[in-house]
Amino acid sequence: MTMPEGLPIIDTMIGFPAKDMKAQYAFITQQTKDKESKEEFAFPAEYMFKKPPDKEKALQESDDPVAYTLGEMDKWGVAKGMVGVGGRGEEGAESTGEEAIERHPDRFFGAVNGDPNEGMAGIEKIVRAYETWGVKAITMFPAGCFPQVAINDKKMYPIYAKACELDIPVFVCTGIPGPRLKFQVQHVEHVDEVMYDFPELTYVSRHGCEPWTELMVKLMLKWPGLHYSTSAFAPKHYNQRIIDYANTRGADKVIYAGYFPMGLSLERIMTEMKNVPFKDEVWPKFLHQNAERVLKL
Template identity: 30%
Template sequence: MPVIDAWMQHPTPHFANQEMFESLRRWTGMERLDKPLPVEVTVAALEAADVEIGLASAWYGPQGPLIDNDEVAEFVERSGGRLRGVAGADLARPMPAVRELRRAVQELGFVALRVVPWLWERAPTDRLYYPLYAACVDLGVPFCTQVGHTGPLRPSETGRPIPYIDQVALDFPELTIVCGHIGYPWTTEMIAVADKHENVFIDTSAYTVGRYPSELVAYLRGRGRRKVLFGSNYPMITPSRALEHLDGLGLDEETRELFLYGNARRVFAL
């Protein structure tokens, strides 16, 4: 069965060597990079888990890009069709950010926007996001973000599904929102927001199957089968490692297909 990885990145040295990721290196074994990593290494990691498409993200923060959109476009071009681009944006410059998002989608073929709130220390309800939300709706692409506590050594408050994701979904009912990293320890809040809003989804990135909270597993098996997408958070966690013990979830064939592939294909219009 094919797989779509909804949250991953091809790491650059500037990204992988950030001091704020020291806690992730300690937990996951992610290594610093002395030189650029060949795209073929990432493609091989995806192939090992039957990942047909990996959604490779840019990363933009207050100090500038850690992985910029043009770098991602180069990775996509060298991936043999295995990667698709997810744009980043500079929140501090709203109009240039909107123009850059339009360029990424219309010229580079990117399929979504991702902003990591803890990196900016600005919750998703901050006014600087709102021009980008409107642009996402206009362009027909999802907005991807992080929910739950932060693994890096940054404050976690911006990852609360309630009130932040709930309010954004109320303000922009046409906006598709994909919430990565499950939302733990506010998983029940995240499920409630996904239930409430037609266009809000959850991806499982940054968690291996064995660490999924029990309430998320129950949701995936039942009414949330069309709401949950697989993500790995590569290179912190490889797709193969993230999917170990998948059979232990007890998913029927339809739910398994939706989780691994079908939901992401629909949500990202792949």
């Protein structure tokens, strides 16, 4: 049950170093109210993670963020990474993703952020990213929208409909968010209505679904298109209910995602990953096969 050597790994949430993290995450801190988030944190959820000062300095001083991330991927066996393209407004993030795909199309592929507050202009942005970059998914952060928009809000429905039309999945932050934002818009119970109204939709949760993981497992049993990804969680903190589900009826539903460089290093992820008790037959599905199927890679 130890993680096998040599399996290809697809990371469905990876990014790049940024010299000005505060500018990159201004879209979140524009609605936070506590002093730490506003003035002290470089990364809005950094209170949840530990980062060695030398690693932080190396990330901030990198002159070639694409090369830095690619070097980490090579070192830790990550074959491909899903990165943001198409523009969301935070400084530099999507343009770096576009540069990465241009330079290394065999290693990076794109996802575009869906913002329900943008209305039809947002739908046009998704289509443009699909036609320009061949994006494989739409990403959504309901609690990070300004103003916030619930997972099942009807302003979200044009994005879900477009995902179905383009036949690409949505990756949606689900559960209590790490940044100090209100959580109700990301309650797992909202997912049920969305899957009922869009049975053709492929929905992949991000960021753990906690504290409603048990509910998420019940919903994954119910809805064929519903999946779970492990983004923002170090492997030693993977929820035991998710591990049990992957080892039984959910082998096709659980997808690996990291959180580099936001809160976790690939070194920490892959070092801890060896101790996750997945069954032998689950590992290839978790590390790459489920992502390949869902994202049509």
